[in-house]
Amino acid sequence: MSNGKLDRRDFLKVMGVGGVAASVAACDGPSYITSEQGAEQVIPYLSPEEYVIPGKGVWYASTCLQCPAGCGVRGRVREGRVLKLEGNPDTSLNAGKLCQMGQAGLQNHYNPDRVTAPMIRDGGALKEATWEQALALIEEKTGPNSGISGSRFAWLTGPTSGHQGVLLKAHLEAMGSSNHFVHEVINTKVWQAVSRDMLGQSMPTLRLDKAKLVLSFGADFLGTWMSPIHFSGQYGKFRSAPDRGMLIQAEPSMTLTGANADLWVALRPGTEGILALGIANLLIHKEKMDASMLPAAARQLIDRYDVATTSSNTGVSGDRLVRIARHLKNKSPSLVIAGASAAGHAEGYQAVAAAMLLNMVLGNVGKTILPTNEFPFPQLKPIEGGTADLGRFAKALEAGQLDVVFYDGANPLFAAPGHLKLGEKLDAVPFKVAFSQFMDETTARADVVLPVASALEDWGTHVASYMGDETAISFQQPLMEPIFPGTRSTGDLLLALIKMRKPGPFDEIDDFYGYLQSAIGTIPGAIKGDGEDEINTQLWNHILQKGVLEVPAETTTFETSIPAITLSDHSDNAGYPYHLVPTPRAGFYDGRHANIPWLQEAPDQITKVVWNSWAELHPSMAARLGVEEGDIVKITAAGGVIEAMAYIHKGIHPEVVAVPMGQGHTEYGRYAQGRGVNPLSILDPGNDGKTGEMALYGTRIKVEATGRAGRLVKTGATETQHGRKIVATITGDQLRRTEGS
């Protein structure tokens, strides 16, 4: 990297104050001995920077890459080290707030298990190599002389956006390939498809703060769904007096959002659509709401689901349905959303569409669901990930279509269900290159490992897939010098790969930083550059300062249409009578953060378990099995068996066993390896008929007690308050009396 050229980076040079403090004698007599002379080193700057004062923290803006939501962060930098991350108050997406995963971005960056040097598979094992060797090998396999045809090359990445996305596409183009598989387990693809079909745009703006009631079908918008911190901010306003909103959550197993619901409805997995239609039925027939905008087919469909049918399918009592309908009628505007547990079934699309239909019946579209502005730069738009691509990828592998696979930001070997047999299929691919920070399951089986810089050491631009009110590009800038000199920026590597393959427009550009600077210069906007300079310095400085650039965007309108919805009734499966719910949790997310000690030690929000996996059971199920908390249960699906310790609570449907995603790594460093189980490994095959997304919540299982007990490590000795006034709760009526309008 051409360090000398980039003055901007000099501030990152370290000013070392301190060293290792030696220990002090046991009895502190005359206290001269409590400090040493000449034991520590002080290494001054070579050249000073005006804005860097040793001993004072400086805040730099960047973007959080811990999950795809794309929140803005600021890092406190002192003596060349980033010490703390906070939300960037200049963004509208997260407005200065951050979740636990964002806070733990530091330990992603400073992780002791990072890959520090390139590795090449040599005789079955990965051995450290130099960058020259690694790049030479890649050139040999994918360069212009390798003779590889584009169709036999593929990228498997996580969701990406901005200029990295541009470079990725450029590389694919240089390779002559169109095989870009984007994998993301926790996604909103189905919601987007439904929105596109019913509203005319895939990411409508949701306004929880404007709603008086939110009915959520398994959308964990406070934890993992879409843009949790953005929605948490809205939730804070939603919960503010005088017009405090009400939250109803219907889902098979309690999520963080469910744990905050005023009314929590346990329902049989896969019946979310029926519940939505049943409520629509009640609204139309009992609450006499106007449904004239619905086409006849939709009316007929709704009419099918009277209280009895809905109740028998979903397992929700009729009283409760009536109550929900009455609340929906009384509290307007409301907002109905549907998340992972609704979408993760073979009829996931239909279920989400039914929820959207309910929005239309309630007249929420245009009130709490608003059109999103059109992002003006199509090339920078986010490349969304989903699980459908994993299926496509597996098919392509099975057909033997791929000779070379590059991975970046995806760990398919961990996240893929066992039935895909992805491991064996990938082993058959002759050449696999992993761009990776960590030795995860996929990286460990690659042929070449390229260690990349962490999110806090790299440049980049990001466009959030859910942007809310503000159309903006978020910027990522390094907060410190790379900790490990052996790592390189992904952008730099992509540029090198493109140049390696084919001469073209990127030949003039030295590195990703230069590319980014020149690319930003072309952005038209409110902030104009000096005009003469090649680089728009003023804009650039603004961006570095704020971390986010608002871009002008066109307003749009909805084009509503109602597709045909077909839902089948709930059916029993005698062999596998129960349902498996692989719950995503804010924390490990899909398992990518299991190597972060802070997050391993942070108790799960619902069960308060740390450092392990567990299986959530309903007390009735536990009684049936004869297990108590901590006993190990065996969960058998058609695709495999997992064993986990039981945690028993009533926030789960009696026919459901919930096992959190995230643990069960076989690689991935000292903190993650060999802990817990991975529920994704035993998923049943099955896809959403419309979008092809995997039916994550559609697995049928049977459960047995093993007779063994484990040690369920959790915080909290009790589940109840023992009559003490610890968390005092009052009713909404009382709130309206005291703080109401």
Added chain:
Amino acid sequence: MSIVRNFIQDWSRYRKGIEDGGFHEYEHMWGMVIDLDKCTGCNACSVACYAENNLAVVGEDYFAHGQAMHWMRIERYWDEPNLGDKASKDTQEHGASFMPMMCQQCNAATCEPVCPVAAAYHTPDGLNAQIYNRCIGSRYCANNCPYRLRYFNFYSYYETSWPSPLDMQLNPDITVRDKGVMEKCTFCVQRIRTAKSDAKMDDRKIQDGDIKTACQQTCPTSAIVFGDLMDHESDVHLLWHKHQTKLGTPKQDKKNPELRGYRLYEQLNTEPSVTYLERVREV
């Protein structure tokens, strides 16, 4: 004689303080309000606290022994005593009850008088200070804390918690505690100290919002409000005022008993500086 004189002086000051709300002698009175209705129990504050305060990650075994170091812990209860017993219900009727618990910075703290070496003492800012290098580890303070919010370094956690390069993240504004030292939430005293120092350098007073605790800063729903209770314009003072919790009285003389403010275990007369606002549930 000076013992008698001091005693009389202190006693009269104390009595007067009680009548005037208990804190007129202080420079600042840092206080907090946590709106339990907004708290989602997401744990962001807890991890932010780990990052800010050099909290050790103890690992599964020590955690199982109850030796964890979470200054900010989110408690989760399933029952809701005020709303009647839901035990008969088949599944959970409402969500869970989350309770962010950190040192309540009591103004009549039970931990302070029992410390043999005065490592736990009350600062002129109204904080319960814990001076780590003075602590001899008698653990009396933790025994006498009704909230159980003091954490003890049972091991030299730093030897295992931050394998290189994780140790580069350690905040130099706070000591990394060694074995045998009691520690607890400090209301991010290093931030208070820096902000006060900066304000004094500029010869100005501290403004509301100059200091944000790590938990407050990260709280996604803004459920935590922190500030100076003596600054009558501050958000935290306005909230205390609005919900009629007052320092210096064991029993709150609320005009309207339905107002949401309460302090945990008020009946013990510890006078915490943290007011919780009751959670609301539509039933």
Added chain:
Amino acid sequence: MNGDLEPNRVLFRLPRPGRRSGVRFLGLIMFLVGVFITAALVPAPSYADEIFTSPKQGEPSAWSGWLEKEPGPFPGVTINDEPFDGDDVEQPIEFPHNVHADTNKINCLYCHTYARRSDVAGIPPTSKCMGCHSVIATDQPRIQKLAEYWEKGESPPWKKVHDLPDYVRFTHERHLKKFLFDNPDMGVERVDEVCALCHGDVKKMTVAKKQKSLTMGFCTRCHEANDGPFDCQKCHK
């Protein structure tokens, strides 16, 4: 690892005995019994009552008799207080403070420029040294050594002489503000007198050497005399 980062792995600790030194324990217990017995026989000091009431301004306190309040810019403290003979510290370059501060009358704050803006006074950046020494005294061996470092693009690894324990926070900026900038008797040109209160007479030294004990007693005596804060948490982090 990046070489620049190496010395930066600060691990702050409290005083503790070395590991595996527990065999001394029995002796310690015996010592303690002695101490306890002695302590029980020795009456408590008469000013024990002053412990928890920090004295009002102007009111005599337990410490008043100990201090000779002297007229002048710094009541109660002088440069000659608390003599302490520090160790000789071997620096990469034997920097002559006397030549700079005494002979050439360079103001302390010219080089230690962060002192008035930050907690730490800082060592001047190497570029600042080279600012003068690219032309001045380039024939001297020490300067040539400096130039060598500069050529290599490195800074000399200076050794810290005045080190406080890691649980102590000392801020240079506030002390300079109090004793220098807010002190009508003082001007910036006399900053060396302020520095000397804690750092000794650096003007007379070549390589800096510890001349003051910098113990807690050293701090508290000055705080007492100058109405500095007595809140433990102000200085202990």
Added chain:
Amino acid sequence: MAEHTAATKDIDEKIAWAKINADVLRSMQNPRKGYWVALAFCVGLLSIGIYAEVHQYDIGMGPSNLNNPHMWDLYISTFVFWIGMSHSGTLLSAILHIFHADWRKPIYRFAEAMTTFSLLTALLFPIIHLGRVWNMHWVVPYLSDRGIWPNFRSPLVWDAFAITTYLTASVLFLYIGMIPDLAICRDNVKGWRRKLYTFMSVGWRGDDRQWRNFRKTYLLMACFLIPLAVSVHSIVAADFAMAIMPGWHVTSFPPYFVAGALYSGCAGIISLFVLLRYFFKFEQYMTLPILDKTCRLTFAIAMVWTYLNLIEFASVWYGHDVTSKEVLLAKFFGPYSPFFLTMLFFGMILPFALIVPKIRHNMPLIFIVSILLNIGMWLERYMIVAPTLSLAYHPWTWGVMWPSWVEWGIVIGSIGWFGLLFLIFVKVFPSVSMYEVKEMVYHRRRVVFDDAEERVMKPSRQEGS
């Protein structure tokens, strides 16, 4: 001498003084094999404790299994137990001395030694339980460069004062009471012992002035020691009573602790009585009537303790404090109930065995009973410390903890330490007070003589008085 071992036989008033000297001095000479075995056993126990403590010193408090609700456990309860043990000596030598109960005379010396050594043992525990032992001297007020002091409001600081004062006083008391005996020893031994006794007997010649001063000093010390003994355990009780925790914040704790202390001390005396009587063949001096009296005294104290215990239950039960009630119920029915009920049985029911003469006169049985009483008293202390910490105000942190090998090791080591000190004592110092036994015998003789005199020459006696 067979006639003297008869069950009801009191001390033989005809015994020659030289024989008393000889018997006691014999007990200090030529340790037999059994002594060395016992010594090795105690050293073994002590080394377990030292090993555990060194381990804990190196690693931190973690290996002791202490955790967040249980910041204190065995260390503090054993501390209170040993402090309790120390009260026996004061009771026997000081209180009974003032009340002129002459039966104390043959047994008070070892009881005082027990006081001193159990204090020395107790003193270890507050130190061992500190997280940073190497800073323990900060609890003591001393002039330091920093100008800071301990927190005089803390009961732990009071503890430091109280225990050190009590230790000093009881060491002095033990030593002063021993001076005439040391002089006897000095006159009968050679070698290093002679040097030692010469030094320690501070020129005792047994002349009139010395005896007069000695008696005054001894009485003064006794008077001084009694309030100290009461205060030291009241202050230990304050460690708990000053806290706000349910089950600790009990007004009746100081008298309750003092009663418990006297109780366990007396039980300890019975145990040592039996041991010394058996091993040193002190049957002539430690006679059964003395044991009877000791047992009756123990029983009386046990009843006081029982009464205070019941008062505590009643005041919790009829009070309004829900948390205290929870703790009490948890003691009865919770995870601690086996310990608690055992403690109630040993502490309240078992002392009734002491009033049965058959049990009293069966040496092995009374020894077992006294050991069980002390186990009960140890459990009592444990039941004060642990359940409260398990169940305090905040349910989220409730939890029961079982001590680890480190804690047990140190507790066992403390027994070894006490035993070691005591074993050394009995071979270096006379464990039966020779001069006081002589005094006692003299007085008994006087009584016999006087009775005879009364019968024969009544007028002259009247004249004499």
